[in-house]
Amino acid sequence: MSTTIDAPAPAAVTATGVRKSYGEKVVLDGVDLRIPAGSVFALLGPNGAGKTTAVKILSTLVGADAGEIRVGGHDLAADPQAVRAVIGVTGQFSAVDGLITGEENMLLMADLHHLPKAEGRRVVAELLERFDLTAAAGRPASTYSGGMKRRLDIAMTLVGGPRIIFLDEPTTGLDPRSRHTMWKIIRELVTGGVTVFLTTQYLEEADELADRIAVLNDGRIAAQGTAEELKRLVPGGHVRLRFADPDAYRAAAAALGEATRDDEALALQIPSDGTQRELRSILDWLDSTGVEADELTVHTPDLDDVFFALTATTDSTPTEENAR
Numbered sequence: 001m002s003t004t005i006d007a008p009a010p011a012a013v014t015a016t017g018v019r020k021s022y023g024e025k026v027v028l029d030g031v032d033l034r035i036p037a038g039s040v041f042a043l044l045g046p047n048g049a050g051k052t053t054a055v056k057i058l059s060t061l062v063g064a065d066a067g068e069i070r071v072g073g074h075d076l077a078a079d080p081q082a083v084r085a086v087i088g089v090t091g092q093f094s095a096v097d098g099l100i101t102g103e104e105n106m107l108l109m110a111d112l113h114h115l116p117k118a119e120g121r122r123v124v125a126e127l128l129e130r131f132d133l134t135a136a137a138g139r140p141a142s143t144y145s146g147g148m149k150r151r152l153d154i155a156m157t158l159v160g161g162p163r164i165i166f167l168d169e170p171t172t173g174l175d176p177r178s179r180h181t182m183w184k185i186i187r188e189l190v191t192g193g194v195t196v197f198l199t200t201q202y203l204e205e206a207d208e209l210a211d212r213i214a215v216l217n218d219g220r221i222a223a224q225g226t227a228e229e230l231k232r233l234v235p236g237g238h239v240r241l242r243f244a245d246p247d248a249y250r251a252a253a254a255a256l257g258e259a260t261r262d263d264e265a266l267a268l269q270i271p272s273d274g275t276q277r278e279l280r281s282i283l284d285w286l287d288s289t290g291v292e293a294d295e296l297t298v299h300t301p302d303l304d305d306v307f308f309a310l311t312a313t314t315d316s317t318p319t320e321e322n323a324r
């Protein structure tokens with residue numbers, strides 16, 4: 001084993017101890033990330049958590065104050081040009097020029113990547129087709145819908161054949177159909193071997209797409225893992241019993257002393273992991289105590305629960321945070 005040369009890591013992106021401040025404001029306070037090649041990684045966080053800043057740093061647009069970053073096997077600080085050659089970025093700010101046609105936007109990208117004319121035309125035609133933009137290719141991009149512009153933006157990013165793509169909030173503002181189209185596009189990219197780093201405020205989107213998710217809060221990664229791993233971090237699974245009759249509710253609440261009461265909704269919550277075995281034992285228990293609910297629902301923790309649990313301290317304890 002060599003002690004001087006790093007073994008080629010099977011990671012598309014690694015970041016260690018990344019810090020960034022704007023003046024007094026600490027935006028990233030020691031961020032560590034590792035993203036395996038060919039996977040989808042979602043960075044989740046509330047507004048202002050530092051997601052866009054992280055994308056800008058990892059894509060060489062903004063310098064970090066400290067930390068080590070490798071993207072596509074290249075040291076970002078030592079060789080930003082090499083990093084730029086293997087990545088594509090689409091942000092909340094679109095690169096699309098509305099005054100020229102979709103095809104012209106694409107050909108411009110081909111020129112920027114110094115593709116020979118014929119090769120550029122071939123790649124552009126192929127991408128327009130793939131992103132269902134061939135029919136609209138001759139129209140000024142300003143006439144495109146939000147979803148079409150977003151597709152054009154990604155198609156433009158792909159002209160250079162990037163191996164790693166950063167998508168900053170790729171579906172914000174899109175209607176459900178366009179959002180699903182975007183998800184399909186992202187899945188296809190990954191099938192083609194591309195690594196996708198996306199930021200999102202939609203927990204559903206991270207759950208749907210990402211192999212791994214990191215929750216950014218107060219400039220730090222509050223938790224990182226698969227959606228299932230993150231869901232296991234928080235309690236919150238329960239069976240909820242709702243009653244129409246206040247007397248039945250009160251009787252049940254008395255019989256089920258350990259249940260959490262919601263007097264307004266006439267509902268009781270019993271902690272449960274949602275497994276068949278536990279449900280059966282709860283139902284047996286209800287039968288034996290003579291409780292008959294009008295409605296029974298099973299609630300398993302979702303990413304919302306995780307998100308709220310991990311980002312809950314943001315507003316509540318600023319003085320304590322500052323004091324440390």
Ligand SMILES: Nc1ncnc2c1ncn2[C@@H]1O[C@H](COP(=O)(O)OP(=O)(O)OP(=O)(O)O)[C@@H](O)[C@H]1O
Nearest residue numbers: 022025027045046047048049050051052053054201
């Ligand atoms: N160029 C800058 N100068 C000063 N402060 C900045 C700059 N860029 C970002 N910030 C601050 O850094 C913090 C994080 O911003 P960032 O845009 O990275 O957050 P975000 O998680 O992407 O938020 P959102 O979900 O709202 O897009 C914010 O408080 C923002 O005001």
